Amino acid sequence: MGKTFNFGAGPAKIPEAVMEKAQKEFLNYNGTTGISVLEMSHRSSDFGNIVSSTKKLLRDEMQIPGNYEILLLHGGGTGQFAGIPLNLRAFSKNSESPTADYAVTGSWSNGAAKEAEKYLTVKKVFDAKAPFLGAPIGNTWKRDPDAAYLYYCSNETIHGVEFPHAPETLPDIPLVADVSSNVLSRNFDFTNHGVVFCGTQKNLGAAGLTIAIVREDLIGKHHPFTPAILSYDEMHKNNSLFNTPSTYSIYLTHLVLEWIRDIGGVKKLEELNAQKSQLLYETIDNSGNFFVNNVQKDFRSRMNIPFHVGSVEGKPELEAEFLKKATAAGMIGLKGHRSVGGIRASIYNSVTMEETQKLVDFMKFFQSSHSD
Incomplete structure (x- = not known):
């Protein structure tokens, strides 16, 4: 059988060098432990080192400012469709009926808006409607001054629509960006962003891990009925180890980040x-x-x-x-x-x-x- 070329949207191709190293270490992580990462306790010092090193590599390669926390979560990007409004709804200036702005430029931002409607009032600053062929940015957007945040998907995987730069937001209203399908594919400017999140199965490894990069001042005001597994506060307090994380997915993301560093x-x-x-x-x-x-x-x-x-x-x-x-x-x-x-x-x-x-x-x- 000849070489296979994988152009799938996700789970997607993982660099060959990463797969080769994972294969080499599969039965004996680091050549010293005698076990696979699949068998490793998430409370062990070896796995603790993987977590801390993964976070450092991501901070270095993505140039994440010091006032942002990196959380390693469950639930995929779709889990954050609920996690974001639950964690951020308190920042709406309308405490009686919290609101958030959403730019709908494709299926994923549309799905995020629908999920958020369970937890607050969604106002669509832009609604492209199918077939989703663009994302005009400008004064036509009617932004809500009471909104808790402005949500956008930086790259719509299904429709092939990508923001060339982040949209403008009103003062004191943070941007929330879904970067699942273009994370680390280009420079990212954290200015005005409150939450930046991604699933890792496209550009950062295997399915099962979700990364949320959250500005510190937005942690700790989640709604009381927020599930602990979606609480930024709980995950932050427990160094993303509130419960057993997706250990092998974290390990693979660590290897991908090393590969990114090593190629330039x-x-x-x-x-x-x-x-x-x-x-x-x-x-x-x-x-x-x-x-x-x-x-x-x-x-x-x-x-x-x-x-x-x-x-x-x-x-x-x-x-x-x-x-x-x-x-x-x-x-x-x-x-x-x-x-x-x-x-x-x-x-x-x-x-x-x-x-x-x-x-x-x-x-x-x-x-x-x-x-x-």
Whole structure:
């Protein structure tokens, strides 16, 4: 069997060097313990060192300011859809009926807004509606001066919509950013942010771990009925060890962060991601509408590139053939999300330029074999 090229949206490709080290240490962590991290007590000194080192690596590589706490949590990004309003609702200036602002630019921010409605009043400063093709930022947003926070998803995995920069917020109203699918793919500015969170199964390792980076002044005012497992205060007091965490996922994230550091950090990754996405978008745009990406160019994602084959809306039989032949050529994970169809290439940090070129070469070959 030849090499497999994984363009899946998540769980996604993990760098080969990380997988090789994890394999080497699988039965004997660090070559000294005699056991796997899978078997290791989360209360042991060895695992405590993994936790502290993981947090330090993340702080260094993401340049997280000192007044932010790093929490290692359960529940995926979806768990934070509830955790955020429960922990932050007290910061709304409307104590009788707390509010929060949400920018809806795709399925994930829409899902977050729906979940938050269980715990406070959601006001949508922007609601793109399907098919979610952009995220205009500007004075058209009607921000609520009483809002506890302004929520946005920096990169919509399904629709391929990415904010080029953080939206503006009103004074004293923190931004909350879901960076699950573009964390550490480019420089991130923490200015005005109160909470930045991500699941790790796209750019930072395996499924099972959620990272929340929370400004210190926002910890400790959670609603009384907040489950302890979602409480930033409880997790902070217990160094993210309130209960047994996703130990192996934390270990894998630690290895990914070491890999990021060793290849040149976020600066190097940002350069590579710009090159990879440019190559793919140029191939699409120069195809004479054989391949079509409908997202507004200023908001095109560098991580997730959806496109149709054959026309603006896509031709199902042609897209099915594309996927079948791509799989035969060793390229998997290219089927678009079930809600939108088409094709989607996810080119996260671990996807190499060579792998991206392999996909582009296949796309050009496929087009040439269907030219009139």
